[in-house]
Amino acid sequence: MTRKKVLIILAVLVIGAAAVGAYFYFRRETRVSVNVESLRLRDLESLVSASGKIQPKTQVNISANTTGRVTRLSVEEGERVKKGQFLLEIDPRSLEGQLQRGEASVAAARSSLQQSMTNVEQARALLELAQQTLKRQQELWKDGLTTRQELERAQNDVAVREADLKARQQDIETRQQQIRQEQAGLATTQYNLNQVILTAPMDGLVTRRNIEQGETAVFGTMNNPGTVLLTIADMSMLEAEVEVDETDIPMVSLGQIAKVTIDAIPDRSFRGHVTEIGNSPIQSTGQQTNTQQRQATNFKVVVTIDEPVPDVRPGFTCTAEITTATRKNVLSVPIQSLTVREMLFDNKGTLVHEPPPKKGRGSVEPTVSASTEPPPGHERKEVEGVFLVRDGRGVFAPVKTGIAGEKYFEVTSGLKAGDQVITGPFASVRELADGEEVKVQSAPRSSTVRP
Numbered sequence: 001m002t003r004k005k006v007l008i009i010l011a012v013l014v015i016g017a018a019a020v021g022a023y024f025y026f027r028r029e030t031r032v033s034v035n036v037e038s039l040r041l042r043d044l045e046s047l048v049s050a051s052g053k054i055q056p057k058t059q060v061n062i063s064a065n066t067t068g069r070v071t072r073l074s075v076e077e078g079e080r081v082k083k084g085q086f087l088l089e090i091d092p093r094s095l096e097g098q099l100q101r102g103e104a105s106v107a108a109a110r111s112s113l114q115q116s117m118t119n120v121e122q123a124r125a126l127l128e129l130a131q132q133t134l135k136r137q138q139e140l141w142k143d144g145l146t147t148r149q150e151l152e153r154a155q156n157d158v159a160v161r162e163a164d165l166k167a168r169q170q171d172i173e174t175r176q177q178q179i180r181q182e183q184a185g186l187a188t189t190q191y192n193l194n195q196v197i198l199t200a201p202m203d204g205l206v207t208r209r210n211i212e213q214g215e216t217a218v219f220g221t222m223n224n225p226g227t228v229l230l231t232i233a234d235m236s237m238l239e240a241e242v243e244v245d246e247t248d249i250p251m252v253s254l255g256q257i258a259k260v261t262i263d264a265i266p267d268r269s270f271r272g273h274v275t276e277i278g279n280s281p282i283q284s285t286g287q288q289t290n291t292q293q294r295q296a297t298n299f300k301v302v303v304t305i306d307e308p309v310p311d312v313r314p315g316f317t318c319t320a321e322i323t324t325a326t327r328k329n330v331l332s333v334p335i336q337s338l339t340v341r342e343m344l345f346d347n348k349g350t351l352v353h354e355p356p357p358k359k360g361r362g363s364v365e366p367t368v369s370a371s372t373e374p375p376p377g378h379e380r381k382e383v384e385g386v387f388l389v390r391d392g393r394g395v396f397a398p399v400k401t402g403i404a405g406e407k408y409f410e411v412t413s414g415l416k417a418g419d420q421v422i423t424g425p426f427a428s429v430r431e432l433a434d435g436e437e438v439k440v441q442s443a444p445r446s447s448t449v450r451p
Contacts, residue, residue, distance in 0.1 A: 031439040032432060035424045036389050040417050042332045044410055046325040046403035048252055050301065052242030054262060054316040056233035057304065060202065062087070063227040064217035065195040068094060073213040075230070081200040087230060090196040090217055099193055102186035109182045113175035120168040127161035134158050204232040207314050233314055238305045240272065242320045243282060243298035251324040252277055258303045258322045262312065270309055274322060276302035325403045331415060332408035333399065334423050337386045341396055341434065347377040351398060356435040385414065387422040387432055389440060394422055396434040 068090040075087050134154040140146035208231035211217060217229060240260045244252060258272045278300035303320045344352040374380050385398040397419075402410030415421070422429060422438070432438070 031437040032428050033441045034422045034428050034438045035441050036420045037423045039415055039419045039421055041329045044327045044332055044403055044405035045323050048248040048322045048324050050242035050244045051319050052240055054318050055239050055241050055314055056235055057237040057239050059231060059233035061228045062198060062230040064219050064229060066192045067219045069216050070211055070213050075206050077206055077209040079206045083200055083202050085200045087198045087200055092193055092196045095193040098189045102189050106182040106186055109179040116171045116175045123165040123168045127165050130157040130161045204234045207231050207233045238309055240303040240318045240320045242301050244301045246297040249299050252301060252322055256322050258320045260305055260318055260320045263317045270305050270307055272303040272305045275304040327403055327410050331411040331417055333386055333411050333421055334408055337421050337423050339429055340382050340384050342380050342382050344374055344378055344380055353434055356433045389420040392437055394432050394436050394438045
């Protein structure tokens with residue numbers, strides 16, 4: 001065989017191989033591989049999740065009602081106490097001295113009152129004597145046996161004695177008021193003296209102790225944290241104080257069932273219900289930066305725990321899942337199936353399915369239809385929906401959804417049980433065009449019904 005023939009044969013083989021390669025290249029699979037799921041009825045729960053702290057429903061801050069040094073202290077932080085149990089004593093010696101001075105002041109005021117009463121009796125006797133003298137002078141004046149000077153002197157003497165009697169009587173009232181004042185001060189001192197011994201107002205746990213024996217307890221204003229000596233909490237009823245985002249607050253209402261999990265008690269959850277919803281947003285403390293001001297606004301929601309919680313302490317971090325709505329036996333669609341497309345609608349609001357754009361090699365389909373000018377009487381608008389598998393194509397179907405469960409949305413219109421909805425992969429759902437050919441990657445699957 002000549003060299004020329006060999007070259008011709010090799011050229012024919014190369015051309016044939018190229019033709020076969022080109023044939024398989026242009027016949028390669030261009031359909032989008034997708035996963036699908038068959039829609040069916042499920043029970044759904046809409047949940048609002050929020051984090052916060054465990055706090056007792058009832059707690060009492062014990063403050064000093066008087067200033068003094070703590071001479072006895074019998075409880076430790078974390079100790080359980082009973083109602084009426086002795087907690088601490090403040091040095092009573094200063095108050096005992098005040099009590100003695102108060103008693104002496106009351107006794108002195110009573111003695112002054114007695115003296116004023118004696119002066120009144122004396123003034124009344126002198127008045128009666130002056131009145132008798134005036135009467136005799138008037139009789140003598142009628143008989144012409146006395147002078148006008150003596151008569152006027154007797155009249156003036158009666159007037160002076162009457163004024164003196166009124167002054168003495170007013171002094172009695174002043175002494176009586178003084179006694180009341182001294183008695184009030186004595187009662188206050190006696191009350192403060194009774195307050196030097198502090199006892200537990202209820203059964204509970206000592207969750208805070210801000211004083212040591214020998215330190216001075218300072219009397220302060222109400223709700224001043226500096227005056228709190230002890231805090232006793234009733235741990236038999238607990239609350240989860242959580243912060244709920246402003247977008248979820250409209251769905252939360254009183255009485256809704258909740259499930260509370262505590263970080264310090266793993267693998268357990270506790271039943272509860274919503275008992276309080278804040279009307280004002282939680283104010284952040286300190287100076288706010290621009291970043292803090294852009295953060296989401298949260299509202300305080302209180303969930304009362306309906307069962308005992310063992311070995312719990314105030315301030316434990318917790319998470320509450322509040323059930324805001326439930327649906328029984330409703331059609332549901334996977335959350336990852338929902339997408340948004342710009343679709344064409346006629347003047348009656350009916351969806352018009354346009355032919356899918358041709359996909360070239362290496363091109364990426366946009367997430368919405370091409371923004372070409374719509375025909376007369378038609379309009380394009382973005383709608384939410386899913387892609388259904390029909391005759392080997394992904395067909396877009398607008399849907400209306402209800403509550404959102406953990407993995408599924410409730411479908412209120414647009415779908416029916418048994419529809420094959422495309423669930424993934426995510427990139428395929430995002431890039432898929434209405435009417436585009438698809439290849440089901442796996443057999444339709446059915447997820448477990450969520451209780």
